[in-house]
Amino acid sequence: MQIRIDNASDRPVYQQIIDHVKRDIALGRIIKNEKLPTVRQLAGQIAINPNTIAKAYRQLEQQGIIVTKAGAGAFVANLDSNLSRSVRKKLISEELERIAVDAYHMQIESQTLLEWFNSAVAKFNLPSGKE
Amino acid sequence: MQIRIDNASDRPVYQQIIDHVKRDIALGRIIKNEKLPTVRQLAGQIAINPNTIAKAYRQLEQQGIIVTKAGAGAFVANLDSNLSRSVRKKLISEELERIAVDAYHMQIESQTLLEWFNSAVAKFNLPSGKE
């Protein structure tokens, strides 16, 4: 796994790591039960403190994205969201509305926004609902 | 304008103010040239430091959302995005992809996500592209 950190970003380092791991999983680049780099490996590779990696892994485990075993390593977990449907809808809808507001102020046409949405979603293999 | 601040939110206060103003404009609740509450008014109403309001107004002006005149007040500006199309697409698409990743891990079906997207966008009057 290759992670590059943008120090200019306002997004904290541990959050960028979380984003990257979740994205790689969603893209299928790493799959279920696959082992992630060790805390010390990643820390050495990115040249940051191991505690920062540990914090990212801790939160990823709390979110149910990975499973960690002391002595063994960290592994990609099963897809199994622990959030209720209403909570999931609230979380996602709030983000979507914030994007819609930005799109309004950028004067982006509704069709254009829909195209961008479809392009973004198409990169990931969401359940289709028919299977 | 009525703003309530969520102190439990990880979103900073000044950012919540920015979000709220932009949302109210996008919803049509405040319109072009309309005067916003004064810095001191809002500060008193929300019970926070005037500097925090000033910071929000400063950034809103930098984004071209409002126009401020010392002695007069702050007013809603014209819709006139100063960002290039490529920059706008990059900004929006990054946010959309982050949502798609979250949706993947929440096992949200693609149709469901599309419905939520349409509901969110429908709240705001985006340009249709035909006019």
Place this chain on the structure above:
DNA sequence: ATACTTGTAATAGTTGAAATAGTACATATA
């Protein structure tokens, strides 16, 4: 002109998150 309002600027201080540094420990693996 005068008084008042408004946004802006500047300084100083407090709080908390983020990140670093170092050490130690329990568990899994070979």
Place this chain on the structure above:
DNA sequence: TATATGTACTATTTCAACTATTACAAGTAT
């Protein structure tokens, strides 16, 4: 048994966010 790994803990530094206070320049109203 020896090694690798995730975890836990404390201490420290840095910086953004926020508060507090004062002052000033530009607009408004009288």
